Amino acid sequence: MNSEHLSEAEIQNYALGTAGPDQAEHVDSCLICHSRVTNYSLIFSVMDELPEPVLDFDAAELVMSHLPQPTAVRGPGERGVYLIACLVLTLLGVPVYLNIDDLLKMTSGLRPVTLYLVGLTTLVVLIFQVTESCRQHLKKINALIAGDMQL
């Protein structure tokens, strides 16, 4: 049996359950070391029961509001939308212009002004639809990137 008192480190290890058999034998027979072990055991058991420190605010909410915003996809933009519209008009307008005589023959019963109004209305509606579709498309793409949409 080891008659020398245990060192402070050995006492701690014993209280933590990592001591060797020689130390255990000494503690069982030495009142002083037994008392020292009891002190540490009590400290460790009370520490186990202490509540864990927790933040008194929502960390996710705090941090997310300060994260850098993602850069939006740069689509063609307003100018690009009108360019596309003009291109469509050109593609539709050129065949009409080249075949105007045939078209007029087809619509010979109609007065020119009526024809003009129908054509103009059709074109305006077409331009509006194309522009609006492009805007909606860009909006959805940007929302997807920002993670706001659920797929």
Place this chain on the structure above:
Amino acid sequence: MGLKVDQYRKNATQEKELVTRVLTGDRYAFAEIIKNTERLVALIVLKMIANRADHKDLVQDVYLRAYDKLGTFQFKSKLSTWIGQITYHACLHHLEKKRLLLVEDTFNDHESGLSGLIQLSDQLTDPFSKESESLLVGKELKHIMQDAVSQLPPVYQTLLTLYQSGMSNEEMVQITSLPEGTVKSYLFRARKNLKEIILSKYQKEDL
């Protein structure tokens, strides 16, 4: 043992998925990372920094740094350990700044940056004094313990709390970037000082 390895692999896969999602633009994946690591960040910040007014700024700073540097994380440790490391060093930097302003360093320690933070620990009484070998046994032991822990230097409080939360020595070494021997030594001194704080103040109640 096999179950533990499987759980570890599952956690590692989940972490990898979350990090990949954040790096490809899913900011809400980062909110999940915050929720998964908040406990460890709280343990470190609340134990290292006594001033409550500084907690919000520090937590925000830690996570913004983590977000900024997430692309450099190489999965050599757990994500929580990596964020814990950022947290610990942010707190250390915060404390060192304040110490430089308020307190002159009088204690030389080979661990640079910690010199003023642990000097208080070496000024306590001999544990073998005659009347101090037994502790108070009473109803308010938890309160006494909390009070005693709060008197320890910040690094000691943090290491003790991390140990009590179940963290391994290896993880504590990764978080603090201290050698394993130093972590063990600080834990030993923290427990010793805790006992001496309590013994120096209280005596056993007669039951």
